[in-house]
Amino acid sequence: MGLFANYAETIGSEKDDLGKFEVTEKENDKYMFKVPSLRNIAQTGPYFHDGAVESLSESxxxxxxxxxxxxxxxxxxxxxxxxxxxxxxxxxxxYQTAPAMPL
Known part of the structure; x- marks a missing residue:
């Protein structure tokens, strides 16, 4: 699926998040993100991989x-x-409780 607009530019982000590439440094991983289920989407904001948008409607x-x-x-x-x-x-x-962080 292609995109018609740049996400970072559309939301006004100053940083272009390269997704999984920032961890693996594999060219094929650029702009790849883990996408969660839509189940309970109305209760799981903020939205997008970076939490940039608070409203489901705006998303x-x-x-x-x-x-x-x-x-x-x-x-x-x-x-x-x-x-x-x-x-x-x-x-x-x-989903309601933040996971414990490693020490």
Whole structure:
């Protein structure tokens, strides 16, 4: 899947995050990120790999531009967010508690 806009430029980030490449230094890993499930997406903000966006609605609007090259209307964003909220269930406890950091 290609992208129509640069993520860092779209959100106003000064740093271009190279993703997994920053760890592996393998060219094929540039801009590769682990993508979580959409389950409970309405309860798991902030959004994106860097936590740059607080609002699910704003996240949907940004991805409409980056992935579809579309400026979604407020109604379209609302419909998508309504659907995403239907994916909400009980949040597992391990998602609610930060993991212990190694000493």
């Amino acid at each position: 949907v609007k940004i991805m409409g531009k980056i992935q579809l090259n579309k400026d979604l209307t407020d109604e379209q964003v609302g419909e998508i967010v309504t659907f995403l909220k239907t994916l909400t269930g009980e949040v597992p406890e391990e």
